[in-house]
Amino acid sequence: KNEVEQSPQNLTAQEGEFITINCSYSVGISALHWLQQHPGGGIVSLFMLSSGKKKHGRLIATINIQEKHSSLHITASHPRDSAVYICALDGGATNKLIFGTGTLLAVQP
């Protein structure tokens, strides 16, 4: 069983829709990262969180440590949000990340 699972693998939405991407994991972590990879390939860090909730613009990330689950929400989605969203586990001790396989999001106008 993979240590980190993302769902869905693919998601198509209409512009303006509220989007949720999920990340479940099976190991203890010190933090969880959400990353965005654009069609051109570049990867940027969106959030790091170890508890609760963080918000940046239209993006919201939540984590439930007890349930080993995190969600990334996008409000009022826009075609420019189309990208692969990746969650990654940070075990802390070794500072190495374990990456999920990503969720491919396409937002249609």
Added chain:
Amino acid sequence: DADVTQTPRNRITKTGKRIMLECSQTKGHDRMYWYRQDPGLGLRLIYYSFDVKDINKGEISDGYSVSRQAQAKFSLSLESAIPNQTALYFCATSDSPTNEQFFGPGTRLTVL
């Protein structure tokens, strides 16, 4: 200017050739990483370094070697390239203690 740069951005080579991918950073971070990305798979760690004299194997280090020439430079070498090393390669740096990762633009390597 980009904080983490990779050269080359694209490379096509033949089986058996030696290839070096270079990474430079201006962020002043001690930690640097090399990952590969294959379709349908998550990013996988090849090697990482937490200091100039520190080199550590990741989960898929076979067939690769690295050199940390300075705090700002971390090179990845394929001593004898093979077709299943065709992939997208990313260099990254991270900050302590947050471990936020900063990625280079990637190098697309094709081994024929």
